[in-house]
Amino acid sequence: MPHIKTSIVFAERDGTKLKISGAEILLRSLKAEGVDTIFGYPGGAVIDIFDTLVREFSEDFKFILVRHEQAAVHAADGYARATGRPGICLVTSGPGGTNTVTGLATAYMDSIPVIVFTGQVPTPLIGNDAFQEADIVGITRPCTKHNYLVAQTEDLASTIKEAFFIATTGRPGPILVDLPKDVVQNKAQFEYPDKIEVPTYKPNVKAHLPSVKRAAELIRQAERPVIYAGGGVITSGAHKELYKFASMLNFPVTSTLMGLGCFPATHPLFLGMLGMHGTFRANMAIDNADLLLAIGARFDDRVTGRVEEFARDAKIIHIDIDPTSIQKNIVVDVPIVCDAHDGLSRLIEELEAKGRSPKADEKLKEWHSKLTVWRNQQRQRFDRTTEIIKPQFVVEKLYELTKGNAIITTEVGQNQMWAAQYYLFDNPRTFLSSGGLGAMGYGFPAAIGAQVAYPDKIVIDIAGDGSIQMNIQELATVVQYKLPVKIAILNNGYLGMVRQWQERFYDQVYAHTDITVAPDFVKLAEAYGAVGLRATKSSEVENVIKESLKTKGPVIIDFVVDREEGVYPMVPAGAPLKDMILV
Amino acid sequence: MENRKVISALVENKPGVLARVAGMFSGRSFNIDSLSVAPTMNPEFSRMTIVTHGNEAIFEQIIKQLRKLINISKVQDLTRGDYVDRELVLIKVKAASIKRAEALRIVEIFRARIVDVAQDNLTIEVTGSQGKIEAILELLSSLGILEVIRTGTVAIPRGRKGLKAGDSGD
Ligand SMILES: Cc1ncc(C[n+]2csc(CCOP(=O)(O)OP(=O)(O)O)c2C)c(N)n1
Numbered sequence: 001m002p003h004i005k006t007s008i009v010f011a012e013r014d015g016t017k018l019k020i021s022g023a024e025i026l027l028r029s030l031k032a033e034g035v036d037t038i039f040g041y042p043g044g045a046v047i048d049i050f051d052t053l054v055r056e057f058s059e060d061f062k063f064i065l066v067r068h069e070q071a072a073v074h075a076a077d078g079y080a081r082a083t084g085r086p087g088i089c090l091v092t093s094g095p096g097g098t099n100t101v102t103g104l105a106t107a108y109m110d111s112i113p114v115i116v117f118t119g120q121v122p123t124p125l126i127g128n129d130a131f132q133e134a135d136i137v138g139i140t141r142p143c144t145k146h147n148y149l150v151a152q153t154e155d156l157a158s159t160i161k162e163a164f165f166i167a168t169t170g171r172p173g174p175i176l177v178d179l180p181k182d183v184v185q186n187k188a189q190f191e192y193p194d195k196i197e198v199p200t201y202k203p204n205v206k207a208h209l210p211s212v213k214r215a216a217e218l219i220r221q222a223e224r225p226v227i228y229a230g231g232g233v234i235t236s237g238a239h240k241e242l243y244k245f246a247s248m249l250n251f252p253v254t255s256t257l258m259g260l261g262c263f264p265a266t267h268p269l270f271l272g273m274l275g276m277h278g279t280f281r282a283n284m285a286i287d288n289a290d291l292l293l294a295i296g297a298r299f300d301d302r303v304t305g306r307v308e309e310f311a312r313d314a315k316i317i318h319i320d321i322d323p324t325s326i327q328k329n330i331v332v333d334v335p336i337v338c339d340a341h342d343g344l345s346r347l348i349e350e351l352e353a354k355g356r357s358p359k360a361d362e363k364l365k366e367w368h369s370k371l372t373v374w375r376n377q378q379r380q381r382f383d384r385t386t387e388i389i390k391p392q393f394v395v396e397k398l399y400e401l402t403k404g405n406a407i408i409t410t411e412v413g414q415n416q417m418w419a420a421q422y423y424l425f426d427n428p429r430t431f432l433s434s435g436g437l438g439a440m441g442y443g444f445p446a447a448i449g450a451q452v453a454y455p456d457k458i459v460i461d462i463a464g465d466g467s468i469q470m471n472i473q474e475l476a477t478v479v480q481y482k483l484p485v486k487i488a489i490l491n492n493g494y495l496g497m498v499r500q501w502q503e504r505f506y507d508q509v510y511a512h513t514d515i516t517v518a519p520d521f522v523k524l525a526e527a528y529g530a531v532g533l534r535a536t537k538s539s540e541v542e543n544v545i546k547e548s549l550k551t552k553g554p555v556i557i558d559f560v561v562d563r564e565e566g567v568y569p570m571v572p573a574g575a576p577l578k579d580m581i582l583v
Numbered sequence: 584m585e586n587r588k589v590i591s592a593l594v595e596n597k598p599g600v601l602a603r604v605a606g607m608f609s610g611r612s613f614n615i616d617s618l619s620v621a622p623t624m625n626p627e628f629s630r631m632t633i634v635t636h637g638n639e640a641i642f643e644q645i646i647k648q649l650r651k652l653i654n655i656s657k658v659q660d661l662t663r664g665d666y667v668d669r670e671l672v673l674i675k676v677k678a679a680s681i682k683r684a685e686a687l688r689i690v691e692i693f694r695a696r697i698v699d700v701a702q703d704n705l706t707i708e709v710t711g712s713q714g715k716i717e718a719i720l721e722l723l724s725s726l727g728i729l730e731v732i733r734t735g736t737v738a739i740p741r742g743r744k745g746l747k748a749g750d751s752g753d
Binding site: 137138141142145146149166198199200201322323324327328 | 595598599602603606607610640643644647648650651653654655656
């Protein structure tokens with residue numbers, strides 16, 4: 001272990017334990033957890049931690065100083081989604097903590113392991129409305145998987161151990177650890193536990209075998225099956241098992257927004273995304289299926305449309321690690337509480353031991369022809385002949401020119417849906433998007449997190465002109481750390497997704513969605529010391545993308561796109577999936 | 584009450600646990616009809632008795648969401664089996680001299696107790712199941728109830744089935 005002060009090593013050898021400060025305990029604990037990167041922002045309540053970080057641990061951690069704490073959490077979240085390892089944040093008390101709330105809520109909704117350390121006023125002052133005091137544990141209780149106020153330095157190491165354990169196991173989620181200033185300053189002996197037991201927390205990862213057998217029987221007989229895969233497949237690292245399972249059975253796969261990349265989008269069995277902006281084929285498949293296999297997905301209302309009519313002819317098998325997800329929105333026939341990895345592995349074993357009925361396989365062929373008919377009937381499409389840039393064209397070109405190898409983050413709105421529809425994700429952890437919360441401002445900081453984790457990969461934030469302005473200050477961060485993030489703004493001068501709803505459902509009354517008053521994004525990039533490029537015609541798109549990819553540093557590309565292009569198909573909120581509005 | 588459910592939860596005796604439970608109920612729009620909490624024989628744990636109502640699907644969610652909270656050790660739906668539930672109620676009634684006999688008679692029938700006597704009112708303490716409490720309140724209301732303070736229900740399964748950490752069952 002590098003970088004442990006020799007005095008401590010000696011003390012440990014003597015058998016007498018030296019006491020070290022809470023700040024040092026924190027940082028040594030993070031090291032013990034294998035943390036290499038911290039995203040954060042300083043302040044009075046955490047000044048000791050920052051001081052120790054710089055004086056004694058500067059070789060151990062890469063520290064990314066963001067320009068707003070919300071961005072620190074989104075960046076840690078992007079880091080976690082891209083790597084599968086927990087993302088770490090360190091911010092100050094009061095406003096530092098309250099600025100993390102949107103980031104925590106985002107990570108909570110999408111089950112992302114993020115651990116936020118907040119400073120807090122010294123314990124004797126808690127409750128006194130002290131300067132920069134906020135009850136951050138109270139504030140974040142409903143948007144964290146769990147949170148802690150550390151009452152004394154002696155509890156720090158074990159609390160951190162528990163925080164990592166809970167954040168990364170079961171259904172992962174964000175944890176907040178609140179650190180009063182005296183707890184950070186006081187000294188205690190340090191011993192980092194190898195293992196921790198939390199008697200009141202025992203997530204069930206292993207499938208109940210009788211349920212697996214029941215599911216396998218349904219699978220053997222299914223004539224019109226669909227696999228509906230969600231983010232849980234990615235979280236549990238079950239994409240290979242999903243691939244094996246679907247290809248051995250020849251079952252079609254659709255995925256949620258969160259699931260994109262869990263099954264190769266270029267594979268013939270992939271139907272595309274389902275739900276509100278899903279493909280015609282995927283939604284028709286759900287509507288006509290006789291067996292639905294939901295894996296690591298939670299029947300979100302953006303997926304189901306009118307819930308009473310969702311997959312109404314299908315028997316439903318639901319594999320999910322979180323018992324509260326099961327039977328919450330929809331009544332299922334075979335619930336299996338376990339992680340997607342174990343569930344799929346057990347199902348594969350069952351079906352390898354005894355295969356499908358030949359009669360069902362005959363019918364499956366007919367089902368595939370039906371799916372092909374639906375695909376040909378309604379492909380995702382846009383007008384490719386226009387001089388004015390179609391936003392879908394930009395995404396398609398990004399896909400082509402990066403050969404599908406980029407990590408794509410998105411903002412929220414139309415940009416997010418076009419990214420999901422037109423970039424084909426073949427690998428997990430390459431599409432990072434605020435799915436459950438839908439937080440504008442997520443994409444750019446998340447791209448920072450992904451780029452820090454993978455300095456050599458192409459990381460692109462597909463953005464809207466509205467969303468990008470929610471965390472635009474992070475341009476300073478990417479310039480400071482020479483992070484070559486590319487921001488592709490699909491600039492329509494509108495809060496486009498809201499405008500689309502107003503066009504469709506609110507008589508074209510565009511209430512406060514015109515945002516043409518905006519900075520010149522090219523000049524803005526330059527003002528921060530980044531590169532700005534612009535395309536206003538379809539013919540320019542390819543060249544600016546190529547140029548941006550050649551550029552070593554961060555680039556904003558301002559794509560001035562068709563202002564009124566809409567995202568289609570679209571299932572109106574609360575309508576059944578089959579009632580899609582096509583182009 | 585229709586679909587009355589009594590839940591017994593064994594929770595860690597740590598700061599914020601009550602807030603976690605209460606916040607989960609309010610955040611998800613679940614009803615709490617009553618909630619009582621106090622330490623168990625093992626001071627590291629407290630017992631919560633929560634009375635709620637709702638349809639089966641909602642109730643299933645309530646139980647699962649409670650189990651999902653990290654500091655909760657055990658959650659049991661007592662209404663599924665045989666259980667004893669009790670509530671303690673303090674009732675202040677008007678009792679001008681002519682009504683006093685009537686009040687005393689009701690107290691006797693319900694094995695209640697008079698715990699405070701004033702010039703024109705009496706305070707009655709009564710313990711019992713939901714049904715008994717409802718009944719005495721109804722009778723006393725003819726005398727004029729000034730105030731009622733209820734503890735909320737506490738409950739325990741009948742027979743050997745316990746609720747301690749480590750006990751089998753759910
Ligand atoms: C923080 C936040 N505020 C408000 C919304 C509601 N909202 C959803 S999409 C959208 C418009 C986004 O506009 P823009 O970023 O320009 O993207 P476009 O839809 O035009 O691609 C809004 C305001 C949101 N999702 N997040």
